[in-house]
Amino acid sequence: MKRILVLHTGGTIAMHEDVDGDVEQGAQNPLNDAHLDLPEVELTTENIFNLPSEHITPTHMLALYNRLKDAEQDFDGVVITHGTDTLEETSFFLDGTLSFEIPIVMTGAMRSSNELGSDGLYNFQSALRVAIDKQSKNRGVMVVLNDEIHAARFVTKTHATNVATFASPISGAMGMVNKRKILFFYDLPYKQTYPIKAVDKRIPVMKAYAGMDGHILSLLADSGIDGIVIEALGAGNLGEDAALGVLKLLDAGIPVVIVSRSFKGIAEPVYDYLGGGVQLEKAGAIFASAVNGQKARLKLLIGLENQLNTNDLNNYLHEF
């Protein structure tokens, strides 16, 4: 018998359609009385929040972390249900802060509980099957929806409404849920995790664009932010004006993290001219590998909350 802790946090998987066809929250999570065909599992269920995931903040992620940090003693696995809009961020936060052997599996749904083709119960059962599978240990936090298993590290929401929304553009899915078997395609490279006690740092994310205004960036130098993530162009480049704004931020001692606004590939310094990645890095900007803006923000938050020095922060953001 496997002991699985289930934490429900809300999201479409916990919602239903009203008479007008609008999707809304209910007081009760429909999964609480779901009938599951998994006789060898003992579930301990907690409705820790009932929130649409747009209302989830790092404070909620920290509450999940605090609930989970000793869970390995009592459980063989964890399943967390969550709204899909910010699921990748909560999964990434937990993946970066909890160093667990037991699986943590997150899931959600794109169609609410009483909609035609609702995917919630199916995804929940798939997540439980992955959580009890013996191959699932030491894989960090996984995201299971639509018969695919993704590593929190690489997964992102790619479609606003389609049930096949979660994908790992850089690595591909880590595994697959079949009718009888769970298959894993690869193991993950090592990654550092850091514990966390607070989530107070202010870190905005800005997206670069042709003609990006450097003045707006320089205004942030005096705004009390603790760091900034810029989704830069291509391999991590900026226009001249934006580059001058970045120099002002760096002069003010604000960590500037560069990721690519491109959907695939990683940011790395290639070009040596004003705004090119080579010059941005020489000026002190940090290149974060294989993460999008929202994940780089959480990584910077975890690094700053752990008071990493410049060198360690650089290494931490660089590694996959």
Ligand code: ASP
């Ligand atoms: N708006 C919903 C949420 O993230 C979307 C979903 O769960 O699919 O809470």
